[in-house]
Amino acid sequence: MENERRIRESEAKYRELADMLPQIVFEMGIDLKITYANAYALAMFGMSGEGLPTGMDALLAIHPSDHARLKRNIEKLVRGDPFDDHEYTAVRPDGSTFPVAVYSVPIRKSGQVCGFRGIMVDISELRKAEDAVREVGEKFRTLFNNVSDAIYIHDLMPDGSPGQFIEVNEIMCSRLGYTHDELLAMTVRDIVSDAHRKKMGDIRNEMVTTGHLTFLAEHQRKDGTVFPVEVNSRRFILKDKPVVLAVARDITVRKEQESEIRQQDQQLKNIMENLPAGVFRATAGQPPQWVMANPILARIFGYDSVGEFLDRPPRELFADPKSQYPIIDRLIRDGAVSDTEVRMKRKDGGVLWISLSAVTVFGPGRVPEFFDGILTDITARKTAEVALLEANQKLKLLSSLTRHDVRNQLMLLKG
Structure with a gap:
């Protein structure tokens, strides 16, 4: 009697503990009739108000598509054969389903299997997580x-x-x-x-x-x-x-594009180096600074190299520094100047005449960024013009003197 009392107390404590667990706990006989289900199990299957139906068949809690597999696994469990196939689809009385993982052990009496005791874990969240992982994986694979x-x-x-x-x-x-x-x-x-x-x-x-x-x-x-x-x-x-x-x-x-650009750059460089005029780019800031010049431009001003020329600020090349300002103003206002003649200085201080044509490169908001232009040395032409002017003046003077002498001789003849 004492042993029976202790067994009943032990079972009561076991079931009290089982009712506290947030997992489905069950017992069933060898005939798959459920003999016990904890409170969580009844709630999960929507039977908490009705209680466990007497002699409920465990197969009613599992989707028919899983019945054959469940029976095979139970046979393995009885024989003691290991298996890893624990996931099934559970079915509620209202027909709704949810995924579960079932883990159970045999109940033995006198060495014989007389039933099973186990837990059923709702793996809905796990399946959602797995689906999310698969979705992420598919997106990653697609990308x-x-x-x-x-x-x-x-x-x-x-x-x-x-x-x-x-x-x-x-x-x-x-x-x-x-x-x-x-x-x-x-x-x-x-x-x-x-x-x-x-x-x-x-x-x-x-x-x-x-x-x-x-x-x-x-x-x-x-x-x-x-x-x-x-x-x-x-x-x-x-x-x-x-x-x-x-x-x-x-x-x-x-x-291929880089190679083509290099070829074009080389062609442009060859053209610039062989033009009979100086080519430059200068910043449009105040004061302007050289950015680029071709060798001809350096030679026009008497410098030995382009590098030496670029070290000389543009403003120092004007014979009259004030003459640069009207040119800069026109470039900023009109965007270009054409055939503008200006006196400038060589490296040795000698004066030369330059014909300047340039355009302004504007940035966003029409902000001037660069001046691109061509300089032509017209010193020889200007010298020739001065010489021609002087010759014309001398010719006019000679003509005047000649006419004066003729008039004097005519007056003498008349006298």
């Missing part, structure tokens, strides 16, 4: 595979050298001509040109020091062709291991 650049993750060797690929996107596969599986069996060294392999030691050292690096490289396709890329790489920790995430941008078009 990962639809960007216009090749993206890859590779592990690192103990010395910091790039190791085997861990993941690559579809752009990288199509750009290099390999399948996804082929690339995952390769390393970074397998996809770069022979010339770039020689630089990988320096890149490794920089990555070890800074953890991130942007550098130019050459990737080699499966067919052996090579193309230039700009790689932006960063080291981070993935599953407790250091790895590198790299984004490789194909810069073939950019390289």
Whole structure:
């Protein structure tokens, strides 16, 4: 009698404790009839006001699509065979469902299994979290595979050298001509040109020091062709291991454009250096400062090099410093001057005449930023004009004197 009393007290304490748990606790017989369910179980299944129906079949709490699997797992439980398949879809009396994970152990009497005791965990929030993770993963995968650049993750060797690929996107596969599986069996060294392999030691050292690096490289396709890329790489920790995430941008078009720009710049430089006139750019500030000049302009003013000429402020080149202000005012007001003649000074102090044509480069809000112009040395022309003027004056004087002598002789003849 005492033992029975203690057993009843123990069961009462067990059920009191079970009713306090925020999980479904149940017991059922070998015939799958539920013999006990705690208060939380009744609430979860919408039966808290009715109580547990006598002899309720446990299968009624599980969706029919899971019945066969549940029975197989119960047979494994009776035999003592391990299994990891614990998730089912639970069904309430009103037909609504929710996902659960069921964990149970056999109840034995005299060594024989006579029932089961277990817990049923509502995993709705876990499923929502898993769905959210999957959604994020799908979004990441969509982004990962639809960007216009090749993206890859590779592990690192103990010395910091790039190791085997861990993941690559579809752009990288199509750009290099390999399948996804082929690339995952390769390393970074397998996809770069022979010339770039020689630089990988320096890149490794920089990555070890800074953890991130942007550098130019050459990737080699499966067919052996090579193309230039700009790689932006960063080291981070993935599953407790250091790895590198790299984004490789194909810069073939950019390289072609840069080459074309260099050719155009060289052509422009050749034109400027061979023009029979000085070409310049000066700031539009007060006072203006040289930005650029061609060699002809330096020679016009008697300087040995462009660098020496650029060191001389523009205002010091005017024979009369005040003569620069009307020119600057017109450039700012009208945006241009044309064939303006002005006296200027050479390096040796000699005066020369210059013909100036220039335009103003305006920035946002029509703020003057630069003056671009051409200077032509017209000293010889001005000297010739002065000489011609002097010759004309002498000719007029001679003509006047000649007419005077003729009149005098005529008067003598008449007298």
